[in-house]
Amino acid sequence: MNTIATVKIAVNALSINKMRSGLTMLGIIIGVAAVIAMISVGSGAREQVSKQIASIGSNLLMILPGAATSGGLRMGFGSTPTLTFDDAKAIGTEAPDVAYAAPLLPGTAQVVYGNQNWSTVITGTTPSFFDIRDWPVESGVAFTQRDVDGATKVALIGKTVKENLFGDEDPLGKIIRIKKIPFKVIGILSRKGQSPLGQDQDDSIYIPVTTAQKKLFGTTFPGMVRMITVKANSSSALKDAEKNITALLRQRHHIPAGREDDFSVRNLTEILAATEQAAKIMSILLGSIASVSLIVGGIGIMNIMLVSVTERTREIGIRMAVGARGWDILMQFLIEAVVLAVIGGCIGIMLGIAGSWLISHFAGWEIAISPMTILLSFGFSAAVGVFFGFYPARKASLLAPVECLRYE
Amino acid sequence: MPSFIEVENLVKIYRMGNVDFHAVRGVSLAIDEGEFVAVMGASGSGKSTFMNIIGCLDKPTAGNYLLDGQEVASLSKDKLAGIRNKKIGFVFQSFNLLQRMSALQNVELPLLYNGSPVKDRKIRALAALKSVGLEDRAYHRPSQLSGGQQQRVAIARALINNPSLILADEPTGNLDSQTSIEIMTLFKRLNKEHGITIVMVTHEPDIAAYADRHVYFKDGKVVKDE
Numbered sequence: 001m002n003t004i005a006t007v008k009i010a011v012n013a014l015s016i017n018k019m020r021s022g023l024t025m026l027g028i029i030i031g032v033a034a035v036i037a038m039i040s041v042g043s044g045a046r047e048q049v050s051k052q053i054a055s056i057g058s059n060l061l062m063i064l065p066g067a068a069t070s071g072g073l074r075m076g077f078g079s080t081p082t083l084t085f086d087d088a089k090a091i092g093t094e095a096p097d098v099a100y101a102a103p104l105l106p107g108t109a110q111v112v113y114g115n116q117n118w119s120t121v122i123t124g125t126t127p128s129f130f131d132i133r134d135w136p137v138e139s140g141v142a143f144t145q146r147d148v149d150g151a152t153k154v155a156l157i158g159k160t161v162k163e164n165l166f167g168d169e170d171p172l173g174k175i176i177r178i179k180k181i182p183f184k185v186i187g188i189l190s191r192k193g194q195s196p197l198g199q200d201q202d203d204s205i206y207i208p209v210t211t212a213q214k215k216l217f218g219t220t221f222p223g224m225v226r227m228i229t230v231k232a233n234s235s236s237a238l239k240d241a242e243k244n245i246t247a248l249l250r251q252r253h254h255i256p257a258g259r260e261d262d263f264s265v266r267n268l269t270e271i272l273a274a275t276e277q278a279a280k281i282m283s284i285l286l287g288s289i290a291s292v293s294l295i296v297g298g299i300g301i302m303n304i305m306l307v308s309v310t311e312r313t314r315e316i317g318i319r320m321a322v323g324a325r326g327w328d329i330l331m332q333f334l335i336e337a338v339v340l341a342v343i344g345g346c347i348g349i350m351l352g353i354a355g356s357w358l359i360s361h362f363a364g365w366e367i368a369i370s371p372m373t374i375l376l377s378f379g380f381s382a383a384v385g386v387f388f389g390f391y392p393a394r395k396a397s398l399l400a401p402v403e404c405l406r407y408e
Numbered sequence: 409m410p411s412f413i414e415v416e417n418l419v420k421i422y423r424m425g426n427v428d429f430h431a432v433r434g435v436s437l438a439i440d441e442g443e444f445v446a447v448m449g450a451s452g453s454g455k456s457t458f459m460n461i462i463g464c465l466d467k468p469t470a471g472n473y474l475l476d477g478q479e480v481a482s483l484s485k486d487k488l489a490g491i492r493n494k495k496i497g498f499v500f501q502s503f504n505l506l507q508r509m510s511a512l513q514n515v516e517l518p519l520l521y522n523g524s525p526v527k528d529r530k531i532r533a534l535a536a537l538k539s540v541g542l543e544d545r546a547y548h549r550p551s552q553l554s555g556g557q558q559q560r561v562a563i564a565r566a567l568i569n570n571p572s573l574i575l576a577d578e579p580t581g582n583l584d585s586q587t588s589i590e591i592m593t594l595f596k597r598l599n600k601e602h603g604i605t606i607v608m609v610t611h612e613p614d615i616a617a618y619a620d621r622h623v624y625f626k627d628g629k630v631v632k633d634e
């Protein structure tokens with residue numbers, strides 16, 4: 001008995017009782033749609049996190065002033081209560097396992113160009129910063145060590161700032177005023193997108209750290225910076241880099257043994273990896289919850305197939321009397337269950353894609369529907385059909401022909 | 409040379425709870441090829457039980473059964489299915505057609521299980537329907553046919569694989585006397601013209617009269633054979 005004929009018989013049998021077949025399929029439809037929607041939402045979230053992680057760069061450490069305590073950041077006593085430009089320089093040159101170190105001194109200010117003005121974050125830093133963040137200049141040039149040494153008034157602007165201040169105009173070489181101080185725009189940074197915290201990283205201006213200290217913000221201590229960002233040589237060197245930086249800073253800050261650090265080193269990559277892991281667990285969780293509904297759908301199929309086998313006992317008897325073997329009967333019912341599951345699966349896939357699209361459209365979440373997910377759901381629903389259809393089909397195939405023919 | 413059907417000390421015991429019920433108790437019988445046998449006897453005397461065993465639908469509790477020289481008791485379920493498909497045609501009292509299918513599809517059914525080519529099936533099924541005079545009812549459902557027509561569809565189905573044996577358990581039980589005569593005429597023709605062996609259970613002497621040999625059952629035993 002060939003497969004196409006069997007499938008035809010199955011479809012025929014299912015179409016006898018359309019209402020019942022439809023309701024049975026509904027379980028699978030909902031299950032598959034839920035799996036697809038949940039996995040799409042989950043992997044969308046994961047992809048977003050990964051993108052953000054990529055956007056801030058890899059192998060990063062962040063050094064903040066003050067000891068890390070349970071209550072948050074606290075200023076250390078005794079020694080220099082802050083991080084300085086020189087600390088950053090020392091870490092960059094002296095600490096082993098460190099590729100780059102850059103100080104950061106951010107502040108908010110009003111920026112004016114012609115009759116346009118825009119409030120944004122101005123960050124004083126060194127050229128290393130752009131290496132640490134893998135953030136190239138798209139047009140123009142980055143400032144150099146010479147600009148840092150000379151505290152020149154040059155600025156690199158992000159895409160958002162460019163769009164708001166200049167529109168279609170070419171900003172290169174133009175003079176902008178930050179807190180009334182004129183700065184020359186020497187470069188435009190490439191687009192970076194959202195940070196893991198949801199900030200627009202392109203809404204920013206970067207200037208030499210010395211210029212920020214001396215001319216723009218002024219600092220309580222000479223050379224003070226808000227934080228230092230560090231890129232380790234490799235991800236495996238992160239731990240050592242952290243240790244070396246701690247040792248170096250303790251020495252520079254003259255902290256005696258037994259005393260707490262007056263700074264804290266944070267492993268950004270680790271924090272973000274944890275976020276990514278959380279997103280991953282979330283998507284697995286969502287997927288497994290949805291799978292439960294698929295299994296419930298499978299049990300629905302099994303239930304209906306059992307009813308069907310009982311109802312059609314006489315048919316089974318007739319088929320056996322004219323020569324059907326156990327295998328033929330098994331295949332007939334199994335294929336019926338699989339056809340039921342697969343049709344349900346296909347409808348579920350379409351609904352799932354539509355559902356994911358609606359979620360992304362109305363909730364504004366990012367979704368990612370991969371062909372793999374679709375294939376997997378399809379395979380899974382077929383497997384559900386086989387798994388839950390097997391028992392009823394086998395039951396049918398083992399019936400004795402006489403018993404079936406006597407059945408009313 | 410052994411007969412076409414040879415049973416020896418056939419016993420069938422049904423177990424109900426812890427009571428044994430002897431439905432067939434030691435039947436020995438030989439039927440030659442081309443015979444037309446009527447099986448008669450009171451209700452509950454074991455006729456259907458005997459027919460089911462002869463038809464390989466059921467296995468005896470004890471005894472030997474040779475069909476066409478082949479020992480049947482030792483065969484696997486699948487082998488038995490093959491024998492039912494090729495050698496035996498069944499005709500039942502209640503027709504046993506699949507209601508959801510047309511007459512044609514019902515007649516094709518046995519061909520589905522022996523790998524007959526798809527294009528052959530329809531031709532052969534139509535020929536079988538023609539031989540019972542129902543070629544113009546091929547696309548009717550059983551529910552759209554009279555009892556006699558349904559029984560003729562069932563006979564066409566029984567004939568489709570050119571069996572050497574037709575087993576009919578009260579084939580006219582649900583039919584009026586006029587239709588019964590038509591069916592019996594058909595049986596007679598199949599037996600005479602095609603040499604098909606027919607074993608038929610009936611309660612009616614005038615139906616049994618069509619057969620050449622009468623076997624009487626009583627309490628699971630053959631009491632008369634003439």
Ligand SMILES: Nc1ncnc2c1ncn2[C@@H]1O[C@H](COP(=O)(O)OP(=O)(O)OP(=O)(O)O)[C@@H](O)[C@H]1O
Nearest residue numbers: 422423424429431450451452453454455456457458
């Ligand atoms: N599956 C079964 N389980 C228990 N007892 C059975 C079973 N099948 C048949 N019997 C018993 O076996 C006996 C013979 O039954 P069988 O059907 O062979 O009778 P029959 O001669 O065909 O009767 P009828 O003329 O009414 O059809 C009956 O008494 C019946 O109750």
Ligand SMILES: [Mg+2]
Nearest residue numbers: 455456457577
């Ligand atoms: Mg009977």
